[in-house]
Amino acid sequence: MTKRELITQVAARTGLTKRSVGRCLDGLLGSLKHSIAQGRSVKLRGFGQFRVIRVRAKSQSRDGQENTGQESGKVVLKARYRLRFRPGQSLVWLGESRAKPLSSNAEISKVLIENNISGGTMNDTSEAQDQTQEEASFQGLDVGTSRIVLASGTFNNIKTQTQLNAFVTVPYSKFTENILKQNKIPYQLNGSKELVIFGNESEKFANSFNVEARRPMYNGLLNPNEANGWLVIQSIIELLVKKSKKQEMICFSVPGAPRGGEANLVYHEGMIKNYLQSLGYSAKSVNEGLAVVFAELEKDNFTGIGISCGGGMCNVCLAFMSVPVFSFSISKAGDYIDTAVAAVTSEVPTRIRVIKEESLDLSRQPKDKYENAMHIYYEEMILTLVEALRSEISESRNLPKLDRPIPIVISGGTAKPKGFIDKFDKIFKQNDFPIKVSEVRISDEPLTATARGCYIAAAYEA
Numbered sequence: 001m002t003k004r005e006l007i008t009q010v011a012a013r014t015g016l017t018k019r020s021v022g023r024c025l026d027g028l029l030g031s032l033k034h035s036i037a038q039g040r041s042v043k044l045r046g047f048g049q050f051r052v053i054r055v056r057a058k059s060q061s062r063d064g065q066e067n068t069g070q071e072s073g074k075v076v077l078k079a080r081y082r083l084r085f086r087p088g089q090s091l092v093w094l095g096e097s098r099a100k101p102l103s104s105n106a107e108i109s110k111v112l113i114e115n116n117i118s119g120g121t122m123n124d125t126s127e128a129q130d131q132t133q134e135e136a137s138f139q140g141l142d143v144g145t146s147r148i149v150l151a152s153g154t155f156n157n158i159k160t161q162t163q164l165n166a167f168v169t170v171p172y173s174k175f176t177e178n179i180l181k182q183n184k185i186p187y188q189l190n191g192s193k194e195l196v197i198f199g200n201e202s203e204k205f206a207n208s209f210n211v212e213a214r215r216p217m218y219n220g221l222l223n224p225n226e227a228n229g230w231l232v233i234q235s236i237i238e239l240l241v242k243k244s245k246k247q248e249m250i251c252f253s254v255p256g257a258p259r260g261g262e263a264n265l266v267y268h269e270g271m272i273k274n275y276l277q278s279l280g281y282s283a284k285s286v287n288e289g290l291a292v293v294f295a296e297l298e299k300d301n302f303t304g305i306g307i308s309c310g311g312g313m314c315n316v317c318l319a320f321m322s323v324p325v326f327s328f329s330i331s332k333a334g335d336y337i338d339t340a341v342a343a344v345t346s347e348v349p350t351r352i353r354v355i356k357e358e359s360l361d362l363s364r365q366p367k368d369k370y371e372n373a374m375h376i377y378y379e380e381m382i383l384t385l386v387e388a389l390r391s392e393i394s395e396s397r398n399l400p401k402l403d404r405p406i407p408i409v410i411s412g413g414t415a416k417p418k419g420f421i422d423k424f425d426k427i428f429k430q431n432d433f434p435i436k437v438s439e440v441r442i443s444d445e446p447l448t449a450t451a452r453g454c455y456i457a458a459a460y461e462a
């Protein structure tokens with residue numbers, strides 16, 4: 001894009017005259033150059049950071065050989081400067097390879113040299129930077145009400161590991177503790193009274209003792225009524241995330257604020273962030289719906305609607321070129337369906353969840369009272385979700401101009417039953433939608449989309 005085109009676009013977006021935009025742009029570039037020329041880095045929150053790095057002056061003998069000592073005839077070369085640009089989270093490089101966001105260094109160096117910026121030679125460090133980028137390790141952590149999922153590995157081969165975000169307690173005895181140890185079952189001691197068994201093993205214990213596994217989170221956030229909750233979450237995170245000495249980047253998911261309501265997101269986010277930092281990471285939160293956009297909508301330039309239908313809530317985000325336009329959550333999701341169906345069929349929610357996960361098929365007629373109720377509550381959840389999305393778009397004041405229809409992608413365990421997408425599509429098409437939608441589809445891997453999206457966010461953040 002040329003400067004002239006940029007001015008035209010900004011004028012169209014802001015309603016300012018091209019003349020005013022031109023003056024602002026000149027002022028902006030002037031200030032940028034001035035700061036960089038003085039060796040000062042420029043940080044534009046959400047966009048990225050220009051960093052000026054000074055490379056130590058080298059001494060050289062007159063014959064051009066590098067000096068090792070204090071021989072006479074030595075000349076000192078000017079200190080050199082390198083300029084690096086590090087894209088921020090909301091600026092995802094839309095180039096061919098995700099591993100090359102920093103190759104823009106060469107371009108920036110060229111611009112600065114052409115503009116006669118003082119302070120030494122600008123070096124193209126893109127090659128070295130690319131290597132660092134590829135070697136760097138980052139991780140994405142989906143902290144969900146039902147499950148905690150870690151994404152790690154490399155860009156071309158992202159790996160995921162999952163632990164149930166649940167626990168059971170059994171009375172303490174030395175004997176039981178030894179059995180747990182021998183079987184390598186992770187547990188924590190709660191004083192000398194109880195053994196807390198958490199993560200994937202908790203389900204086995206809950207089934208064997210015929211008790212309900214408990215949850216450290218409720219509706220997407222730390223459950224203040226669960227005394228062991230925080231201890232359990234830390235223990236599960238530690239099963240997945242190893243301690244780091246290198247301040248590696250990790251992004252973790254947080255829910256959006258409930259539509260039309262307040263939630264104590266700040267506390268939830270702060271606790272997890274602090275804990276990950278205590279494990280030696282640079283930690284940053286990512287909205288769960290946005291994480292779905294990162295994971296699923298690369299081909300659409302990260303433009304579209306990401307939805308995660310989990311246990312505690314459905315999270316939604318509309319993003320334009322990776323920048324979130326709005327996000328919100330509704331608290332009807334898998335747990336709501338389990339509880340509501342249990343209430344009208346005189347069953348316990350755990351039993352309903354098992355039936356739902358093992359055999360629910362929303363594409364065929366319900367065959368018993370359980371399925372009947374599940375169909376009804378699934379439809380009700382989808383209707384609430386679609387209506388909330390419709391209202392949010394209609395009320396949004398900063399909706400970008402969309403020049404083409406955008407996709408909707410849905411992930412999360414609640415979107416897994418066969419026939420879910422057809423039900424969604426049917427309800428979606430019942431009424432007009434305020435923006436044009438190109439397709440509605442399910443993520444290829446609905447249970448790991450959020451973690452993979454967090455991984456991608458961490459990679460761009462690092």
Ligand SMILES: Nc1ncnc2c1ncn2[C@@H]1O[C@H](COP(=O)(O)OP(=O)(O)O)[C@@H](O)[C@H]1O
Pocket residue numbers: 143144145146147148309310311312313333334335353356357358360411412413414415416417446447
């Ligand atoms: N195959 C399945 N069919 C229907 N529901 C499922 C299936 N697998 C998981 N779920 C439901 O998905 C929800 C958990 O989804 P998940 O994305 O893991 O949630 P969270 O983000 O809350 O951790 C639970 O309500 C669970 O019962």
Ligand SMILES: [Mg+2]
Pocket residue numbers: 142143144145288308309310311412450
């Ligand atoms: Mg989730």
